[in-house]
Amino acid sequence: MTTKNSLTAGSTRTTGKPLYQDIGSHNFVSLLLLAGIAVTFFAIAPVSAEDGTQYLAGSPILSAAISGNNELMPGKEVQLGIVIQNTGTNQFKFVRSNIVNRDDLPNTAKFLTVSLGAGDSPLIVKSDPQLTGDLPASSTATATFTVKVPTDAAAGTYQLPVSLQYTYLYNADQYGFDTIEYRYKSMNETLTIPVKIKSDVRLDVESVQVSGLNAGTEGYVTLSVKNIGHEDGKKAILCIAQNDGSPVIPTEGSAYIGDFPAGGTASAIFRTSVDSGAEEQTYPLDVYVKYENTDGDTVTSDIEAIGIPVGGKIKFAIISEPQTIAAGQKKVITAQFKNTGGATAHQAVGRISMVDPFSSNDDSAFLGDLAPGETKEASFLVTADGAATVKSYGIDAEVRYRDALDNQVVSDPIKLNVEVVPAKSLVSSLTGNPVLLALLVLIVIAAAGFYYYRRKKLQ
Numbered sequence: 001m002t003t004k005n006s007l008t009a010g011s012t013r014t015t016g017k018p019l020y021q022d023i024g025s026h027n028f029v030s031l032l033l034l035a036g037i038a039v040t041f042f043a044i045a046p047v048s049a050e051d052g053t054q055y056l057a058g059s060p061i062l063s064a065a066i067s068g069n070n071e072l073m074p075g076k077e078v079q080l081g082i083v084i085q086n087t088g089t090n091q092f093k094f095v096r097s098n099i100v101n102r103d104d105l106p107n108t109a110k111f112l113t114v115s116l117g118a119g120d121s122p123l124i125v126k127s128d129p130q131l132t133g134d135l136p137a138s139s140t141a142t143a144t145f146t147v148k149v150p151t152d153a154a155a156g157t158y159q160l161p162v163s164l165q166y167t168y169l170y171n172a173d174q175y176g177f178d179t180i181e182y183r184y185k186s187m188n189e190t191l192t193i194p195v196k197i198k199s200d201v202r203l204d205v206e207s208v209q210v211s212g213l214n215a216g217t218e219g220y221v222t223l224s225v226k227n228i229g230h231e232d233g234k235k236a237i238l239c240i241a242q243n244d245g246s247p248v249i250p251t252e253g254s255a256y257i258g259d260f261p262a263g264g265t266a267s268a269i270f271r272t273s274v275d276s277g278a279e280e281q282t283y284p285l286d287v288y289v290k291y292e293n294t295d296g297d298t299v300t301s302d303i304e305a306i307g308i309p310v311g312g313k314i315k316f317a318i319i320s321e322p323q324t325i326a327a328g329q330k331k332v333i334t335a336q337f338k339n340t341g342g343a344t345a346h347q348a349v350g351r352i353s354m355v356d357p358f359s360s361n362d363d364s365a366f367l368g369d370l371a372p373g374e375t376k377e378a379s380f381l382v383t384a385d386g387a388a389t390v391k392s393y394g395i396d397a398e399v400r401y402r403d404a405l406d407n408q409v410v411s412d413p414i415k416l417n418v419e420v421v422p423a424k425s426l427v428s429s430l431t432g433n434p435v436l437l438a439l440l441v442l443i444v445i446a447a448a449g450f451y452y453y454r455r456k457k458l459q
Contacts, residue, residue: 058090058106059170060135064162064191067142071196072123074229075151075302082162082193084114084132085140104182107137109166114143121158121195124148135166151302155199155230159192201236201260201291202229203304212404214343215313216276218251219404223287224267227260229301233291236260238268241303243284247275248308250285260291271405272308280312280342314341315412316399319375322417327357328386329423335416336377337399339370345401345409350378352416353396357388367399384420392419 067081088107104110115129130143170185204226212219225238239254255268272285288303320336337350348367354360365378394415403409 058088060086060088060107060109060137060166060168060187062086062088062109062135062164062166062189062191064164064193066193066195070194071198072147072149073198074149074153074155074200074202077126077146077148080116080145080147080195082114082116082143082145083140084112084135084143084164086135086137088137090137104169105136106169109135109164109168109187110184112141112164112166114141115163115165116143116145116147117161117163119159119161119192121160122150122153122197123158123160123195124150129163149197151202152228153197155197157194157196160195162191162193164189164191199230199262200293200299201227201231201233201262201289201301203287203289203301204228205287205304205306206265208306208308210309212343213248213272213274213308214311214341214403215247215274215278215280217314217343217403217405217409218271218273218407221270221272221285221308222267223270223306224265225287225289226265227262230262231291231293232262233260233289233293236266236289236291238266238289239287240270240272241286241288243286243305246283246285247278248283248285248310249273249275257289260289274310276313278310278313280310282307282309284308311342313412314339314343314345314401314403314409316340316345316370316414318397318414318416320377322392322419324419324421325382325384326421327384327388327390327423330381330383332379332381333416333418334377334379335397336375337367337370338375339372342372343404344372345370345399345411346403346406348376348399348401351398351400352380352382353398354382355395357385357420358393358395358418359383359385370399370401382418386423388420390420390422392417394418 063085065083065085067083072078086107086109088109090105090107112132112135113129114132116125116127118125125145125147127145130145132141132143135141165186165188167184167186169182171183173181173183175181205223206226207222207224209222210219211222213221221240223238223240227233236257236259237254238257240250241253242249249272251271251273253270255270257266257268260266284305285308286303287306289301290298291301293299317338317340318335319338320334323333323335325331325333335350335352337348339345346369348370350365350367352360352363354363360380360382362381365380367376367378370376395418397414397416399411399414401409401411
């Protein structure tokens with residue numbers, strides 16, 4: 001039986017050999033050349049405006065990083081920006097006239113939601129998950145989170161989990177020339193980003209002592225502080241400052257304490273004044289420290305507000321009865337000054353201010369030290385004008401004294417009540433004065449004796 005090496009339409013192979021073995025070697029090479037030319041033609045042929053594009057084997061590839069500095073300071077609340085980058089690619093692209101263009105690309109992350117967790121760090125994340133929308137390839141999106149760093153957060157590097165939720169086009173099947181079935185896949189990925197909590201000096205005010213601190217005076221504030229942070233401060237300066245509108249105002253606001261290691265303590269004394277309008281209560285005062293950190297930079301610690309007890313203003317009252325003086329009379333009047341305040345007035349001097357119808361060449365009296373509640377008497381030589389109206393007068397008085405820091409202070413004005421009475425007649429003056437009355441009696445007796453003596457002599 002003879003085997004034929006040619007094929008006609010509708011014929012079948014009668015041998016088990018492949019098709020290229022039934023063709024002559026010359027014809028086979030020709031077919032290969034024609035196939036190559038066809039492939040080359042389609043490869044270089046321009047794509048018409050109606051041709052469609054299809055991508056296969058692509059998916060999003062996401063990464064996360066912090067925008068800016070990843071170093072955080074204890075006690076701060078920061079806005080932490082998380083940058084999400086999509087580096088996904090599409091590996092295969094097909095262009096044919098019978099392909100319908102897809103609405104989405106496989107490497108686009110759709111409906112991207114970013115969540116930030118604290119992980120094993122001491123941070124407190126205050127923000128909810130952030131929806132950033134669709135993220136195409138070669139693009140970035142930023143989600144911003146409010147993060148609180150506790151004041152007692154330990155220094156170190158921590159890994160924060162960043163959770164990503166999105167969908168992407170996993171597959172698309174085309175039916176005919178106008179129908180596409182999309183298949184999306186939901187993804188949940190967790191990435192990590194490193195953050196560093198820096199060490200710092202943190203103040204703890206262990207004790208506060210005040211001396212001579214009253215309204216309108218100047219005194220001392222003694223502070224004992226401890227470094228409860230993780231940084232060893234060098235060339236440290238302990239500082240105090242006025243807290244907003246507090247009446248406690250530092251006169252000397254800084255003290256050099258030198259090296260201030262973690263766990264170390266230091267003490268300093270500050271000179272501080274108090275506004276005269278302050279009440280007897282506790283007022284705030286700011287405390288902080290300037291120091292050189294391990295990087296050689298001069299930094300300032302967080303401010304600690306402490307309470308400073310302030311005593312009431314040193315006040316005085318005249319508690320003696322009203323003094324009387326006759327019109328035209330020159331008289332020594334007395335006044336009892338009482339310290340009604342909360343601190344001692346040192347080297348106090350009582351003074352009166354003479355106004356018409358009074359005058360004096362002796363308007364000051366030394367009182368000495370007056371402790372709270374103590375009373376001392378002062379005397380003043382006062383002359384009332386002969387034309388003075390008979391009535392009660394209030395003479396202005398004050399006390400000049402020195403506070404605990406030897407600053408001179410003047411008290412608020414107080415009143416010395418003086419009553420002007422009518423001028424006395426000669427008779428009333430004589431009868432009202434026992435000495436003058438006795439002298440008058442002696443004069444009368446002497447005159448009577450002299451008269452009797454002359455009369456006897458004339459007889």
